[in-house]
Amino acid sequence: MVIKSVNLLQEGQALAITWSNGKTARFHAIWLRDNALDPETRSASNGQRLVTLLDCPENTRIESARAEEQSLALRFLPDGKEVSFPAAWLAEHNYDRIENRPKGWTGEAISRWGSDLASAIPTVDLAAAKNDRRALAGWLGAIRRCGFAVMTGLKPESGALLEVAALFGYVRETNYGRWFEVRSEVNPVNLAYTGLGLQAHSDNPYRDPVPTLQLLACLENSAEGGDSKVVDGFKALEILQKEAPEHFDLLACYPARFEYAGSDGIRLRAKRPMVELGPDRELLGLRFNNRSAAPFTDIPFDDMATYYAAYRHLAEIIERPEGEVTFKMKPGDLFIVDNTRVLHARKGFSGTGSRWLQGCYADKDDLLSTLAAIEEELPEAAE
Incomplete structure (x- = not known):
């Protein structure tokens, strides 16, 4: 998964990614900050979060975002924290989609039978x-x-x-x-x-x-x-x-x-x-x-x-x-x-x-x- 371009939105409160296949996805700054993958935020041994949401500044925004083909480098304000996200991870966790699923739907892993x-x-x-x-x-x-x-x-x-x-x-x-x-x-x-x-x-x-x-x-x-x-x-x-x-x-x-x-x-x-x-x-x-x-x-x-x-x-x-x-x-x-x-x-x-x-x-x-x-x-x- 390759990132073609990235643009800041809402004065850094969000960003938009365009993939090489033409698809796009938007992410909020606070969501990215909360889900940072660096060892100060996540335990390297078990993946559990080491900080609480209150440790993330309430007015978190993105100062800069740089696409590096298979990753995305970010710098946050006001704390200056720098993190990087694999492009494939962002694609897997994309929440920018509209789903109008019918009542009683089941996931692809479920197969109904008679x-x-x-x-x-x-x-x-x-x-x-x-x-x-x-x-x-x-x-x-x-x-x-x-x-x-x-x-x-x-x-x-x-x-x-x-x-x-x-x-x-x-x-x-x-x-x-x-x-x-x-x-x-x-x-x-x-x-x-x-x-x-x-x-x-x-x-x-x-x-x-x-x-x-x-x-x-x-x-x-x-x-x-x-x-x-x-x-x-x-x-x-x-x-x-x-x-x-x-x-x-x-x-x-x-x-x-x-x-x-x-x-x-x-x-x-x-x-x-x-x-x-x-x-x-x-x-x-x-x-x-x-x-x-x-x-x-x-x-x-x-x-x-x-x-x-x-x-x-x-x-x-x-x-x-x-x-x-x-x-x-x-x-x-x-x-x-x-x-x-x-x-x-x-x-x-x-x-x-x-x-x-x-x-x-x-x-x-x-x-x-x-x-x-x-x-x-x-x-x-x-x-």
Whole structure:
């Protein structure tokens, strides 16, 4: 990236850059001063800022700016500080753009899917992920892209899933422990061990924040049926927007309530919208769990009936066969979901046998950090 020319604007309060490709970008003096890359401003070891905004003069302006092909040299007033910015860094951090993104947009790294993913489920063997950083990056990248992936080759023994979580981060311990049992039997002595199917849902919507990743490992699955099922909630919301944008807006506008009081001493409650949007209207997450929904008390009377129509509409879309991917887990298999996006379920089963899974939670920021570090180390591993 080469800078062709640079011009001061507003008496040095800003500047304009013209690149060799003809594109332009404007930057404010205070923004440049605050983001200086010199060792007095940024730690060379960890990149953290060593000064506060109050250390930058309030009336900061640019005295001079000189383009040096692949860098930009600046001198600020009133403190006389001199800094240099790589041209490529400025291009990467350009904020001089007008973006009118639609409500519910997602970044380029996100790929929404339906039943078509069944023929191309992202899968890696545990041994490959442990011994090949590129294989691990490919698997983590698939989770970033699809919110779902499978791993094979685990030892079908208690606690084995913790080894998978350790590949990219740490287990998020909850009131359920470091891991929890998902054990079902065909003729159970306790209804907690039922073989009934479960509606597609996200886990722990009554927490704030919710666990952002869930891992489920299979130790035993000798029953007939009981297939696992996943649904891309972002794809379901895309369909909802197309079919009834007013329904999407209602679910994003008003908070729902969720609660859990199933154990002594535990009273978990959260008040969040089912559809979470960022300030720039980016789609950030979906909380959908009918079993954990508390009475909705934050929707006005005049909107409650339509809100329930929107809730039902989304539930109906989630149940459509064209949106689901089903698969049969074998002992030693594990799948992971982005719990802010991908809903998971279980088909019912009958006959003889049992189904024993173990689950744990982890955090997506750990996964994305590990992935970014590998992609920086091995650029060819980047998607």
